[in-house]
Amino acid sequence: MSWNEPGGDKNKDPWSGRNEESGPPDLDEVIRSLQDKLGGLFGGNKGGDGGANDNNSPSLKGLVFLALGAILLWAASSFYVVDEGSRGVVLRFGEYVDTTQPGLNWHFPSPIEQVEIVNISKIRTLEVGYRSAGGRKGSVSQEALMLTKDENIVDVRLAVQYQVSDAKKYLFNVQNQTATLKQVTESAERGVIGGNAMDFALTEGRSQIVADIQVEIQQVMDSYDSGIIISNVNLVDAQPPEQVQAAFEDAIKAREDQQRYINEAEAYSNDVVPKARGAAARVIEQSEGYKSRIIASAEGDVSRFSQILAEYTKAPQVTRQRIYLDTMESVMSGTDTVMVDVKGGNNLMYLPLDKLADKSKVMRKLVDTYQSEPTATQSYNETNTPRPSSRGRLPRGR
Incomplete structure (x- = not known):
């Protein structure tokens, strides 16, 4: 039955006053109830008839237990x-x-x-000029771009590996270790790169530049007494900016072609020069031989002339005639035809020496053949030659 129906309970009227018997809870009763619960927890006893408890505070035993537990936990954390x-x-x-x-x-x-x-055993890595993310290395331009000695710009990326050598120095002598090392690395990198030309930094000078950067970083960190030792500095990449990549690649190709031509020229030189030196040595030896031969011939001529001079001094006319004849013989021996002008006449004598020489050779050959092969008459004469008798006289012919 609803409260507003006839015979309903008017005490349930929400707009009417509360039940006169109901009122706010007694605060003292609430506090007393809480004390009773705490006393039961630590061994306290409640008084009879809801009256006040004679022992409302926690017992000393419970407090000691709490204190000991807290002390043990505090000591264990040490x-x-x-x-x-x-x-x-x-x-x-x-x-x-x-x-x-x-x-x-x-x-x-x-x-x-x-x-x-x-x-202190962990090797830490500091990336300068790039950041590794997801296997990719993205460039950080404000860290990577460096100005070289010849006023060119290069993109340099370094990875600095370091260890902690002294924990106390590492924690207290440097406020922000990573940021400090990064700034020192950038400073050393710019100093070393700025002292070298771009071609040197990008080609044969890589190892030298990395070594110089590592030495510079270590010196500065030691001056800070940072407790950091630089294990290694890796040159991850060094190249010109993207805007001039194509031109730089062409320059590298031209440099490689130049080196190839130089190598080919050196190979050709190594092949030709020894041959030329051998030919020169051979010519020199021939010249020395010719020199010795001419000197010996001249010395022989001098000796012969000295002998002729001695003979000429003894018999000038005879010696002069002999020299003349020898000279004419040497001249005429190489001539095939001789024209002789006869004194007192208009005739010119012609001597075909070549034909005469050929006939002379033929006659000489026949004579040699005749002398080497005996004829039948000679054989007969040798066979029928009378022998001397035992008496020492030859027999008469028939």
């Missing part, structure tokens, strides 16, 4: 483990106290002391 290859830096109220070695260690719990664990 133990820590330093992994192999790491060092623990202990700070007491923010001030350095000690550096602990790998293993189980203890320190005063926080907030008295804190521990910073630093991995």
Whole structure:
């Protein structure tokens, strides 16, 4: 039955006043109930007839239990483990106290002391001029573009690998280690690249430039007492800007062609020069032989002339005639035809020496043949030649 129906309960009228018996809860009763619950938790007893409890506060035993538990938890938090290859830096109220070695260690719990664990065996890598993301290396122009000595621009990308050598120095001597190392690397890179020409930086000078950059970075970081050692500096890429890539590739190709031509010329030189030197040595030897031969001939002529001079001194006319005849013989021996002018006449004597020489050769050959082969008459005469008798006289012929 609804409250507004006849005979309904008027106490349920939402617009009428609350039940006179209902009222706000008693605050003292609420506090007393809470104390009773806490007392039961720590061993307290409630009083009879809802009256006040004679022992409303927690017992001493419960407080001691809570205190001991808190102390144990606080003490347990003071133990820590330093992994192999790491060092623990202990700070007491923010001030350095000690550096602990790998293993189980203890320190005063926080907030008295804190521990910073630093991995000194890990090789960290700093990328300068590019960023690696998803296997791709994107260029960072403000870091990569460098001005060379010959006022050209190159795009250089470096990867600096470093380790922590001293955990204390690494944490306290440099405020922001990564940012500091990055700035030092850029400064060293610009200094070294700016001291070399572009061709040197992009070709044969890569290894030298990387070594110089590493030395420069290490010197600056040591001056900061940073506790960082540079393990390696890798030249990831070095090339001219994209706007001049095509022209630079043409220049590289031309340089390669130049080197190829130089190599071919050197090979040709290595082939020709030894041959030329051998020919020159051969000509020199021939010249020396000719020189020796001419000198010997001249010395022989001098000796012969000296002998002739001695003979000429003894008999001038005879010697002169002999020299004349020898000279004419040497001249006429190479002549086939001789024209002789006869004194006192208009006739000119013609001597065909070539034909006479041929006939002379034929006659000489016949004579030689005749002398080498005996004739039948000679054989007969030799056969029938009378022999001397035993008495020493020849027999008469018949």
